[in-house]
Amino acid sequence: MYRILCVERNRHVREIASYMAGSRLKNFIIHAHADYSSDILRLIRSEGISLVLLNIRGTHTPGMRLCEQIRQGSSVPIILLGGSGDFELARQALLYNVSDYLTDPVDPAELGRSLETVRRGFAPADRPAAAQRDYAEPAIQNEKEPPSPCPIVSTIKQYVEEQLHHNITLKRISDSLNFNCAYLGQKFKQQENMSFNEYLLRQRMEKAKLLLETTDMKIYEIADAVGYTEIDWFYKKFRAYTGASANEYRKQCFITA
Structure with missing residues (x-):
């Protein structure tokens, strides 16, 4: 024992x-x-x-x-x-x-x-x-047997959740943790089956969708809340992710509500 x-x-x-x-x-x-x-x-x-x-x-x-x-x-x-x-x-x-x-x-x-x-x-x-x-x-x-959760990946995900409204990069996270950036990227993809950037985009878009569905915040305010300082870049990413513009998505939510 x-x-x-x-x-x-x-x-x-x-x-x-x-x-x-x-x-x-x-x-x-x-x-x-x-x-x-x-x-x-x-x-x-x-x-x-x-x-x-x-x-x-x-x-x-x-x-x-x-x-x-x-x-x-x-x-x-x-x-x-x-x-x-x-x-x-x-x-x-x-x-x-x-x-x-x-x-x-x-x-x-x-x-x-x-x-x-x-x-x-x-x-x-x-x-x-x-x-x-x-x-x-x-x-x-x-x-x-499913792979065991990696504590460092959980920490990265927690960081993303808390800092989503800021400019986030894996390099910045790795520097703050004193870890090799490539190592963190490999660990993250191994556990999550997606790259860190794919995960970050998903978290930002899902948060934007939630804000569009549940608040009356302006589009530029939502963009800022999910880490985009360039509104045009947010519009582009949101349309690519959902197939609709942010305004169209909000209207669809009201119609189906």
Whole structure:
């Protein structure tokens, strides 16, 4: 069994354990608990810890400092629980190479998927016997399993959602995350089955359609709200995407309403 170290700000709180009980994932066991003042690195080494579950709910800054301390002496996988949707916080988590970042409210099933992703990443020599038997199954069975979500792709999508009204490029995002732009582009296309630019266009056009359907905003205001400073360029992109001009689309919505 893989050993999990649960880290809470308060050692008397056992919220992470309740999440684990709901995940029903095999091959993991909650081996030890600790609080933020514990010697986490010593516990990781002395207890043979395979994974750290770090609860950062309401303690984002101390939680990030603890991630930094762990990374100074260990590459053990870390899953953060209870984070906010703040992009800067997710960016810091990526810099510390966390395995996943689960925001509140944490879904036990989502945690289970994250743990399964971590388990698959362990080297064969590090796997318990039961896990090694899992990997002995035919490769065709593994091919049927859907790819696990990539945390960096989730962060990119969150950035797009929050900054849709600004000029967004993958290069700008990669610079802010300190990642290689080509690498991010490959990861994004691999998971989303479309390029980043295709995804960005879709998000902008779908948001524009929603605003045309539900608000009385002027067309130029909608264009600006979805990141277009050139109104003519917005008109061109919208027609190519929907087959109608923005004005025509709005009229059709009123007719069919």
